Amino acid sequence: MTEPxxxxxxxxxxxxxxxxxxxxxxESSRVVxxxxxxxxxxxxxxxxxxxQKYDCLLFSxxxxxxxxxxxxxxxxxVKFHWERRENQRFRGALKLIPNEGKxxxxxxxxxxxxxxxxxxxxxxxxxxxxxxxxxxxxxRSWVMAMLQQKDADSLSQSLTxxxxxxxxxxxxxxxxxxxxxxxxxxxxxxxxxxxxxxxVGSAVADTRGVVLTDDDGELCDARFSKCxxxxxxxxxxxxxxxxxxxxxxxxxGESPDEFPDLTCEDNAKNWIESTPNAFCNTLSSRILGQVLxxxxxxxxxxxxxxxxxxxxxxxxxxxxxxxxxxxxITDLEPLQRGTSGRIVRLRIKGTNGEVxxxxxxxxxxxxxxxxxxxxxxxxxKTSDGFILRGAGWGHGVGLCQIGAAVxxxxxxxxxxxxxxxxxxxxxxxxx
Numbered sequence: 025m026t027e028p029x030x031x032x033x034x035x036x037x038x039x040x041x042x043x044x045x046x047x048x049x050x051e052s053s054r055v056v057x058x059x060x061x062x063x064x065x066x067x068x069x070x071x072x073x074x075x076q077k078y079d080c081l082l083f084s085x086x087x088x089x090x091x092x093x094x095x096x097x098x099x100x101x102v103k104f105h106w107e108r109r110e111n112q113r114f115r116g117a118l119k120l121i122p123n124e125g126k127x128x129x130x131x132x133x134x135x136x137x138x139x140x141x142x143x144x145x146x147x148x149x150x151x152x153x154x155x156x157x158x159x160x161x162x163x164r165s166w167v168m169a170m171l172q173q174k175d176a177d178s179l180s181q182s183l184t185x186x187x188x189x190x191x192x193x194x195x196x197x198x199x200x201x202x203x204x205x206x207x208x209x210x211x212x213x214x215x216x217x218x219x220x221x222x223x224v225g226s227a228v229a230d231t232r233g234v235v236l237t238d239d240d241g242e243l244c245d246a247r248f249s250k251c252x253x254x255x256x257x258x259x260x261x262x263x264x265x266x267x268x269x270x271x272x273x274x275x276x277g278e279s280p281d282e283f284p285d286l287t288c289e290d291n292a293k294n295w296i297e298s299t300p301n302a303f304c305n306t307l308s309s310r311i312l313g314q315v316l317x318x319x320x321x322x323x324x325x326x327x328x329x330x331x332x333x334x335x336x337x338x339x340x341x342x343x344x345x346x347x348x349x350x351x352x353i354t355d356l357e358p359l360q361r362g363t364s365g366r367i368v369r370l371r372i373k374g375t376n377g378e379v380x381x382x383x384x385x386x387x388x389x390x391x392x393x394x395x396x397x398x399x400x401x402x403x404x405k406t407s408d409g410f411i412l413r414g415a416g417w418g419h420g421v422g423l424c425q426i427g428a429a430v431x432x433x434x435x436x437x438x439x440x441x442x443x444x445x446x447x448x449x450x451x452x453x454x455x
Contacts, residue, residue: 028135035098038125040095044058044060045057046086046091046093048083049083061073080121080122082119085115092215098110098111112213117133118131131205135164135167136232139164140215142211146159146210146425147315151223152432154435155431156223159248160231161442161451164234165235165243170209174198190381190386193385236450238268241452244268247421249418250424251326251327251425253296253304253420254275254327256420256445257273258271259271261363262362272447274445276303277301289361295365297402303431311429330413331412334408335354341390341392342374350376353374354375356373357372358370366419367399368382368384370399391412439451
């Protein structure tokens with residue numbers, strides 16, 4: 025096959041301001057450059073640009089090497105604690121479409137160009153060569169799998185009853201484009217983070233077209249998170265109930281098969297409330313700086329963390345997130361844990377009733393003003409509320425970015441990093 029293009033949803037707003045820093049052309053062959061503004065029409069079914077109404081707009085670069093566009097006010101970290109706005113520059117084509125009374129911005133770009141931005145947005149562009157190459161392969165594998173599945177039905181589901189809410193999120197946001205630019209998919213924050221960083225370009229070029237496949241030759245859905253907390257989670261405990269042979273439990277350390285059964289509550293409690301050895305158990309600012317951007321490091325407790333809630337605060341969160349009044353929350357009871365100790369099903373008890381919620385992201389969203397770091401936590405009651413002691417950051421499935429950074433610094437080749445986090449997967453060159 026040949027290298028495909030990918031469409032990336034960047035942002036949606038009532039008005040979009042951007043600057044074409046190169047020479048672009050429209051579908052009517054009009055040549056355009058410089059500052060521009062596009063707004064949604066009042067009827068919600070069109071766009072206004074330069075005093076004319078359009079069904080949609082497409083600005084295509086006339087030079088693939090030098091043309092770029094800069095978007096103003098792009099929100100990153102949507103609904104996370106580090107949410108903020110910044111200007112970002114992109115290569116490729118710029119497409120604007122009406123979307124429920126607003127304008128949605130889509131960047132159409134070749135996959136390899138997309139990856140240059142992804143691996144320098146997900147991590148630092150100064151990461152070790154092994155980590156950059158490993159991440160280029162998994163980011164390519166994931167996005168190629170998404171392209172292959174883009175015509176499939178959404179895999180996000182909500183199973184709701186009076187006493188149980190089980191939800192997971194996957195592809196429901198992608199009806200207008202292939203992938204989004206934020207943490208929901210892969211961070212894609214434009215050109216600036218990779219500019220002048222030769223190692224990023226080399227990592228993408230050296231692995232060009234290389235992906236991971238399973239034993240049947242199917243593209244691997246290569247998930248990853250910031251910190252697994254010491255043991256990897258299995259795919260089905262976070263998303264649909266369809267196990268992936270290469271996304272299974274393992275210890276993030278020298279002996280991947282040596283870890284306790286963290287589906288057992290006593291074992292999970294002992295594991296989470298201690299600090300066992302693991303690749304991702306590091307406080308090295310140099311290594312953490314390879315994986316975490318400046319806003320990620322505004323907090324430092326990734327491997328183990330603690331959160332305090334008053335009963336009033338927790339009760340308000342639960343009522344707002346679930347749109348249910350359970351009264352004053354009296355207990356949080358783990359009912360099912362996954363292989364990393366992450367809670368898959370949690371019973372929340374209150375003075376007005378109780379409800380069971382899952383899976384892990386539903387739990388993290390319910391018990392936080394933004395996102396709880398992970399659902400691997402224990403619960404202790406206090407005189408005025410609760411203390412949650414937790415492990416890891418993110419879902420814990422697939423590659424652990426902090427653990428992989430430690431492996432890269434220790435001299436592991438990128439192929440071994442991949443085999444550690446995706447056991448049984450195979451390397452294949454698609455193009």
